[in-house]
Amino acid sequence: MPGLSPPTLSVVVPMFDEEEVLPLFVERARSVLDELGEDYEVVAVDDGSSDQTPVLLQTARRTWPQLRILRLRANSGHQAAISAGLARARGDWVVTIDADLQDPPETIVEMLEAARREQVDVVYAVRTDRSSDSAFKRSTANAFYGTMRRLSSGTGPDDAADFRLMSRATVDAVNALPEQHRVLRLVVPSLGFPSTTVGYVRDERAAGSSKYPLAKMLRLSLDAITGFSAVPLRLATWFGLGGFLVALGLLVYALIAKATGHTVAGWTSTVVIVAAFAAVQLLCLGIMGEYVARIYSSLQRRPTYYVAHDSLSPSDRSSTAP
Known part of the structure; x- marks a missing residue:
């Protein structure tokens, strides 16, 4: 020994x-x-x-x-x-x-x-x-x-x-x-x-x-990103700001179209817009959820x-x- x-x-x-x-x-x-x-x-x-x-x-x-x-x-x-x-x-x-x-x-x-x-x-x-x-x-x-x-x-x-x-x-x-x-x-x-x-x-x-199969590599990558950078959280903020600006632009467009009598009824554009915003919201929630999970795990010690x-x-x- x-x-x-x-x-x-x-x-x-x-x-x-x-x-x-x-x-x-x-x-x-x-x-x-x-x-x-x-x-x-x-x-x-x-x-x-x-x-x-x-x-x-x-x-x-x-x-x-x-x-x-x-x-x-x-x-x-x-x-x-x-x-x-x-x-x-x-x-x-x-x-x-x-x-x-x-x-x-x-x-x-x-x-x-x-x-x-x-x-x-x-x-x-x-x-x-x-x-x-x-x-x-x-x-x-x-x-x-x-x-x-x-x-x-x-x-x-x-x-x-x-x-x-x-x-x-x-x-x-x-x-x-x-x-x-x-x-x-x-x-x-x-x-x-x-x-x-x-x-x-x-x-x-x-x-x-x-x-180290693919699933473990993905988990390691996710731990690395959420453990060493706050950029994804800032990305979620920018997504939210961008969505707000797009929504504001659509509101202005709708008001102008209504005032000029050029409104056109249609469901395709509505569905696309709603789906896009829902996807962005879910992405932002997922990113924040990963950080909350890390905080929760750290608090458990x-x-x-x-x-x-x-x-x-x-x-x-x-x-x-x-």
């Missing part, structure tokens, strides 16, 4: 039903980290897996003392699992990486070297080639980053997701934030800490299937995850709410 003194490097790895790829990740990550020549720990966050992931982690830990298992009581989601790992990681530097081997562990060496060489707090791993993605995923990713760049500041570099290295000061700052439903790829850049980038080519998933077991301190059964 690793010593209780803080290691130089912590590697946080969220996992959910990764039994197929886990042995490959353990073999490859251990090879890289052992050759690094630094004291390290790997915080494997088991996000309520229902397959053999917990068993495989326990098996790997018998021969890999630096492996630390943090098991959550229920599936809490990718971002919550990363937050749980950040809250428990002890290293001077902390890397977050997925277990699917699409993000190569070898890049961790470059990231640590870049952080020390340039004396920065954050190193983003930026994809230099998206050819492994489908055309749909590339287009939606470009749309997401473009939208966030326009709606908010401090979005960080494009094509940088959750593969990054952070200093202890950065991790402490993230852990101190009271925000729930964090989107860490936006939270970390918003801190404004000195940063740099390291390019890499993302590989195909080594085994298993993606745990329910933990976003519950820690069931930490192999570093087996008696720990506490829950954590970021």
Whole structure:
């Protein structure tokens, strides 16, 4: 078992039903980290897996003392699992990486070297080639980053997701934030800490299937937009103002037509106008509803995850709410 003194490097790895790829990740990550020549720990966050992931982690830990298992009581989601790992990681530097081997562990060496060489707090791993993605995923990713760049500041570099290295000061700052439903790829850049980038080519998933279907990507995008920008609320205001001006213009037109005797009875234009205004009103209500839901969730202050077991301190059964 690793010593209780803080290691130089912590590697946080969220996992959910990764039994197929886990042995490959353990073999490859251990090879890289052992050759690094630094004291390290790997915080494997088991996000309520229902397959053999917990068993495989326990098996790997018998021969890999630096492996630390943090098991959550229920599936809490990718971002919550990363937050749980950040809250428990002890290293001077902390890397977050997925277990699917699409993000190569070898890049961790470059990231640590870049952080020390340039004396920065954050190193983003930026994809230099998206050819492994489908055309749909590339287009939606470009749309997401473009939208966030326009709606908010401090979005960080494009094509940088959750593969990054952070200093202890950065991790402490993230852990101190009271925000729930964090989107860490936006939270970390918003801190404004000195940063740099390291390019890499993302590989195909080594085994298993993606745990981020379209529905989860849409939910993440919605959390990102409503969590980091008030522009949609202002957009609703502008929609309302525009609708008022259009209605005022129609009123003037109707009064003039009535005064000049050119009124024409017709239902098509009426239906179109009523439908258009109803659609705008529903859109504005939906936007405001998303913000109200976030406020309601924040006021409840329910933990976003519950820690069931930490192999570093087996008696720990506490829950954590970021």
